[in-house]
Amino acid sequence: MSRKSLLPVVLVPTCILMIPAAAMLLRVEGWAWGVTDFVVFWILIAGVMLAYKLATRKAVSRAYRVAAGLALTAGLLLIWVNGAVGLIGSEENPANVMYGGVLLVGLIGAVMARLEPAGMAVTLFAMAIAQFMVPVVALVVWPGDFSPGVLAVFGLNGGFVLMFAASGLLFWRVGRRYGGTRVGAVA
Known part of the structure; x- marks a missing residue:
């Protein structure tokens, strides 16, 4: 660079x-x-x-670049919002620590996939599922501290789920179009 x-x-x-x-x-x-x-x-x-x-x-596919940008932006926003005010209750709520697991799924998945589109699609779908599960687990384990309310928490999480899933769909599309080649690059 x-x-x-x-x-x-x-x-x-x-x-x-x-x-x-x-x-x-x-x-x-x-x-x-x-x-x-x-x-x-x-x-x-x-x-x-x-x-x-x-x-x-090395990406030649616009869809790959958009998918990567969307995934990284969603991760950044997750860190920013969770660190600033917390997604569930206040930033001190222990349930918010579980969002680190969502990011860990993404990091491990990206390394294992070596940034290839098919593996990245699976990774982003796994992140979407993990993101969805955080408030479900929090509601069961810490039901007393669930501000700003169940619907608001699930709605906000739904936005992140959609971003991760949309990124996964774009990676899947690139994987289908370019096969197993790295990031749709022409070697």
Whole structure:
């Protein structure tokens, strides 16, 4: 990777984080980020962008690139929302730790699939199932701390399930079109 291709990995997170920085300067209620918050989220955004560049560097299929982008964006949003406010109850609710398992399924699956579309499809479908199961397990194990309500929690989780499943469908489509070739690349 050239320095020129890494420039967006540095600049885009910086530009995105200017929004909360401006909110802090304007003293918008609810924005109380510290330096650590900015550093952590800059690293998260830059890491996702770098992962996208590495995963799609040989991809010739637009569907593969969209699938990878959707999966990585869903993962980033899952970390961001869960870390900021928690998906189930507050961010201190122990049920929220289970979302780390969803991301672990994705990481292990991507390594095992070696980023090949068919394996990535299975991985993303497994992530969708794991994402769906988190609030089900939480409702059984921690029913008392289920704010903002059962429907809201399942609805929010449903959004993530849809993103992971849509990404899986796109990977499946690429796998069907290009067979077992790595990321639909022309070797």
